Amino acid sequence: MCNATEYNEYFTVPVPQMSVMTVAFWIRIEDPMFFDGNWRYMLDARDILPESYATSIAVGGGWAYHVNGINQGNGALNATLVEDQWIRLVFTSTGANTAGNIFFNARHTHNEYIFQAKYADVRVYDRILTPQEIQTGTYQNTGLVARYDFKDATSTTAPDLSGNDRVATLYGDPIKGGSGTEHYAPGSSWQDTENWARTGNWIYYQGDYSGGYCWYADPGVEVYATLDKPVIGNAIELDFGGDPAPTSTLFQIRPVGTSQWVDLGVKNTTHVSTLPLPNSNTYYDLRVRNNPGAPGSYTILDKTSVI
Secondary structure, eight states, X not given: OEEEOSTTOEEEEEEOOBSSEEEEEEEEEOOGGGGTTSOOEEEEOTTTSTTOEEESSOBOTTOEEEETTEEOTTOOGGGTOOTTSEEEEEXXXXXXXXXXXXXXXXXXXXXXXXXXXXXXEEEEESSOOOXXXXXXXXXXXXXXXXXXXXXXXXXXXXXXXXSSOOOEEEESOGGGGSOSOOOBOXXXXXXTTSSEEEESOOEEEXXXXXXXXXXXXXXXXXXXXXXXXXBOSSEEEEEOTTOOSOBOEEEEEEETTOOOXXXXXXXXXXXXXXXXXXXXXXXXXXXXXXOTTOTTSBEEEOEEEEO
């Protein structure tokens, strides 16, 4: 997560020449001045493409954009966004660009019209994402030009996770403003075999599940799985594929630094569903267990995401 808490903090992303372009990311606006009727730049690509700015009060004709999967055309951002919530944005352009930099949280002339915000899972594609990708937020890697989660960022650079070595440049050390807690933010996603510490008799199974496999426990068997890092965001999204077996998996949370687990919710079906988090400002530990209220159902551990 790139945490711009001061007014001189922004970052740039280098991109190649492309015939079309998509820029997708999560943002949390933490500055009431974004909504006060003045210019605040969320991103600006006018170094590489005319009219490709996106500000609080105007979006250039070079962009169309979606908020949480809903098409907004190119209307003003301050009319469609809200403060202090994680929001998923997708900007698309059908105009050809030259090679150069995209500016985030600043005007392309550097360090102007900046605001306080957090950015997560920033991606650039050399194609227009499909309607399904835009609607669901589940993006394929085809055409991925650059991606940044800022987890291994220094005070001045962030590595490119796409494998294309397009290192982002950070100005004003925006990483230092973070909480210091390693965590999963909106855009983070992991499969069942990753990131969980499992206890009890979990069984590996290949079948009609997300990614073609899952971990499961038989009905009535007590099992637990605890995520290796806390989560922060709006909700937990779960994708358990399409196997028809009866399932009932209990998800639990606790604020970081506390000891008492509380029930977040139960996932009773396969396919995609969400469990809202109580407070999008709070870091939560997350664990999965068998549901004592449904002893005749299987417990499933499969694809999990933060949204």
